[in-house]
Amino acid sequence: MKNTNDIFSVNIPDSNKPRLVIIGGGFGGIRLLRRLNSDKFQVVLLDRYNYHTFQPLLYQVATAGLEPDSIAGPLRKVIKQKPDTYFRMLKVNRIDPENKVLETVAGNLSFDYLVVATGAQINYFGNKNIAKHAFPLKQVTHALDLRSHIFQQFEKSEILTNPKDKERLMTFVVVGAGPTGVEVCGALAELKNNVLPKDYPQLNVGSMQIHLIEGQDRVLPAMSEQSGKRAYNYLKKMGVNISLNTLTDDYDRIVVKLSNGQEIRTGTLIWAAGVKGNLVDGFDEKSIHKGQLLVNETNHIIKDKDTNEAYNHLFAIGDVMHMLHEDYPTGLPGLAQVAIQQGEQLAENLNRLSDNKPFKPFQYTNKGALATIGRNKAVADLPGNIKLSGIVGWMIWMLVHLLFLIGFRSKAVVFANWSWNYLTYDRGIRLILRPSSKKKDLVSKEMIEAMNEK
Numbered sequence: 037m038k039n040t041n042d043i044f045s046v047n048i049p050d051s052n053k054p055r056l057v058i059i060g061g062g063f064g065g066i067r068l069l070r071r072l073n074s075d076k077f078q079v080v081l082l083d084r085y086n087y088h089t090f091q092p093l094l095y096q097v098a099t100a101g102l103e104p105d106s107i108a109g110p111l112r113k114v115i116k117q118k119p120d121t122y123f124r125m126l127k128v129n130r131i132d133p134e135n136k137v138l139e140t141v142a143g144n145l146s147f148d149y150l151v152v153a154t155g156a157q158i159n160y161f162g163n164k165n166i167a168k169h170a171f172p173l174k175q176v177t178h179a180l181d182l183r184s185h186i187f188q189q190f191e192k193s194e195i196l197t198n199p200k201d202k203e204r205l206m207t208f209v210v211v212g213a214g215p216t217g218v219e220v221c222g223a224l225a226e227l228k229n230n231v232l233p234k235d236y237p238q239l240n241v242g243s244m245q246i247h248l249i250e251g252q253d254r255v256l257p258a259m260s261e262q263s264g265k266r267a268y269n270y271l272k273k274m275g276v277n278i279s280l281n282t283l284t285d286d287y288d289r290i291v292v293k294l295s296n297g298q299e300i301r302t303g304t305l306i307w308a309a310g311v312k313g314n315l316v317d318g319f320d321e322k323s324i325h326k327g328q329l330l331v332n333e334t335n336h337i338i339k340d341k342d343t344n345e346a347y348n349h350l351f352a353i354g355d356v357m358h359m360l361h362e363d364y365p366t367g368l369p370g371l372a373q374v375a376i377q378q379g380e381q382l383a384e385n386l387n388r389l390s391d392n393k394p395f396k397p398f399q400y401t402n403k404g405a406l407a408t409i410g411r412n413k414a415v416a417d418l419p420g421n422i423k424l425s426g427i428v429g430w431m432i433w434m435l436v437h438l439l440f441l442i443g444f445r446s447k448a449v450v451f452a453n454w455s456w457n458y459l460t461y462d463r464g465i466r467l468i469l470r471p472s473s474k475k476k477d478l479v480s481k482e483m484i485e486a487m488n489e490k
Contacts, residue, residue, distance in 0.1 A: 044142035060153035064354035067379030097179035099223035131318035156311035156355035212309035213250035222409035225274035263415035328358035353378035
């Protein structure tokens, strides 16, 4: 049998310029790539997927508001304007910081400088049952799985005869009242109120239940208390059941068990409760802080957190890093703006490095936080302690998201879909293109028996 290295090769040509490798084509990696002077570096971008995903709009793909290609763009299109820049669709298995080598399934790749921009992954807090049965919402594939699953629940409900079984399939539980959880609940409520009754006139869609579970004492805990209260009131008026100060203990595909003793029979648990750094093997525990790579003020990865000694050739940006900041004693917020600003700053510093100029420390500029609950309903915390909500907040939310989409086509397609949905109260992409990865296509005899036992 041939060795893997005899079959594959990363196939990056030699260069007399220093090689900079970027792992991850998210917000930080893309912004770094665009601002970097590739005349001074050979640049290699590595990612498991060949596209960049605009994650803030994943929930709209999951709830039939947008198609995935409107929020995802090919990474090769991003790099094609940059000289001596290469993309390889590869997962990095391990990094050797000392020898400046990273390992992939296609072989090893040496580097002079390395930027880890791998983002975050879902954090289930060690609960194996929830990890197995819940629906995450972090990737395009997750959104497509969830979209198919949601509509499969209603198709199944039409062929069930037991009212309790129908009720369970039309009950949706969302865990985590951050922006993703709030936006998912709002989108589900709009489906319930505006779309599903027309598609399923023989079903009592009004009996559909949406539950939002949050472990802290308010909705949108990372935003202002005022915005959290407004979002709470919007959701309640839309028919969402909200449980605060409540943890999710277990889920077996049939019953969600909560820390307050409540049990909810449901066929759908959507997990939006937390993330952790998407680490790559190879770093010592002395470089890691609470599941993230510890970095100094110039985004150099710390080699030893006891001495604050840093690698001079390794960097981390975005959700995978933890930077202590005087204004954020527990670390910078997990927002796209942090990754974008760090990508821009690191690009400037690397350009300065090639000119033998010193690095500038990173300073985060808080440009605000936004969350939408539905049509004409959104909250916005803007700089200068400005708090907006209602239709004004909603219009700002739409404008900001359109501006940060990559490419004119994506902006045009998203705007067209939003306009159509707004004018028609419709979601035109209610397609079941793939069976849910969590459940069988039809309700099996075993599932019916298990539901009846519960």
